[in-house]
Amino acid sequence: xxxAANICLLWAEIGWFLCxxxxxxxxxxxxxxxxxxxxxxxxxxxxxLLMNSDHKPYSVPEFLALLINRNGxxxxxxxxxxxxxxxxxxxxxxxxxxxxxxxxxxYLFIEKHFVQMDTLxxxxxxxxxxxxxxxxxxxxxxxxxxxDCNGEV
Amino acid sequence: MRMHNDLLNYNELFILIIIFxxxxxxxxxxxxxxRAQTLLAVIIGIYFDLFFDNVLCVQPFNFYTINDTPHFDxxxxxxxxxxxxxxxxxxxxxxxxxxxxxNYFTYTAVWSLFAIFSEAVSxxxxxxxxxxxxxxxxxxPIYLFVLTLSLIIxxxxxRDPPLKIGQLEKNKSKQSETS
Numbered sequence: 001x002x003x004a005a006n007i008c009l010l011w012a013e014i015g016w017f018l019c020x021x022x023x024x025x026x027x028x029x030x031x032x033x034x035x036x037x038x039x040x041x042x043x044x045x046x047x048x049l050l051m052n053s054d055h056k057p058y059s060v061p062e063f064l065a066l067l068i069n070r071n072g073x074x075x076x077x078x079x080x081x082x083x084x085x086x087x088x089x090x091x092x093x094x095x096x097x098x099x100x101x102x103x104x105x106x107y108l109f110i111e112k113h114f115v116q117m118d119t120l121x122x123x124x125x126x127x128x129x130x131x132x133x134x135x136x137x138x139x140x141x142x143x144x145x146x147x148d149c150n151g152e153v
Numbered sequence: 154m155r156m157h158n159d160l161l162n163y164n165e166l167f168i169l170i171i172i173f174x175x176x177x178x179x180x181x182x183x184x185x186x187x188r189a190q191t192l193l194a195v196i197i198g199i200y201f202d203l204f205f206d207n208v209l210c211v212q213p214f215n216f217y218t219i220n221d222t223p224h225f226d227x228x229x230x231x232x233x234x235x236x237x238x239x240x241x242x243x244x245x246x247x248x249x250x251x252x253x254x255x256n257y258f259t260y261t262a263v264w265s266l267f268a269i270f271s272e273a274v275s276x277x278x279x280x281x282x283x284x285x286x287x288x289x290x291x292x293x294p295i296y297l298f299v300l301t302l303s304l305i306i307x308x309x310x311x312r313d314p315p316l317k318i319g320q321l322e323k324n325k326s327k328q329s330e331t332s
Contacts, residue, residue, distance in 0.1 A: 027310050031193050034200040041203050045225045057212040071204060146189040
């Protein structure tokens with residue numbers, strides 16, 4: 001069930017990605033996807049270690065769901081977020097920021113089984129999500145400055 | 154042969170040496186890509202390594218452990234950095250090849266063998282410890298997959314004519330002259 005739900009979510013996200021107008025270059029999108037994936041993998045490892053969680057070992061479907069989650073859904077959501085905050089009016093940008101923060105937190109709340117941080121409270125989640133989004137925006141800004149790609153982040 | 158030391162074990166020394174040599178070579182080689190392309194290449198190398206380590210190294214598969222501890226520690230994170238320059242060297246070699254399908258096929262195959270060889274060296278150095286009957290040559294399909302994917306990325310994102318050696322410096326000096 002959990003695997004099917006994650007595949008459906010990923011499918012919906014890919015559909016969303018294919019439909020929208022892309023204001024970033026392919027290199028920038030690949031960079032954002034990979035760097036956010038790296039950050040998430042490091043975060044998942046570090047938190048798993050810090051919390052010293054006593055979760056039961058994952059079954060193969062659960063593990064595949066985690067993989068889709070960590071290396072597909074969340075990085076693609078980050079790319080969609082960066083695409084959404086591009087070249088819009090200031091109030092729309094703010095709305096997009098709040099909306100994506102809500103989406104991230106709601107998603108993490110639903111999927112907290114996979115993130116192994118059941119004991120953490122929502123303010124930490126919220127702070128973590130804000131820091132994560134700002135960090136990825138900063139990274140992509142640096143990358144955009146380095147390349148001759150158009151599009152501000 | 155293991156060198157046990159309170160400060161650095163043989164595997165940790167190996168990681169530091171490879172990182173130093175790899176990134177020094179990356180900076181010393183004549184530039185053929187822009188800074189953004191170079192950074193992307195390094196990120197691609199780190200990403201693939203981290204991804205497969207996070208898949209094969211943990212439950213339910215648990216095929217090997219990295220360095221001295223079964224969980225991820227700082228040396229494991231450092232060891233991921235080793236792979237960044239190699240992706241750059243792979244792209245660098247691609248840009249020097251005559252663009253034929255046979256050349257790309259041979260190039261990927263040779264790199265896969267080189268990857269297996271370097272994994273063997275890392276295993277001897279104590280970076281990898283295989284578990285659950287995992288054999289070194291099981292990694293070959295993974296290398297083939299990763300290198301083919303990297304080649305596809307190169308063909309789509311990097312191929313727009315790579316700079317000739319020294320061209321980047323010439324462009325910069327021209328720009329500074331005009332400004």
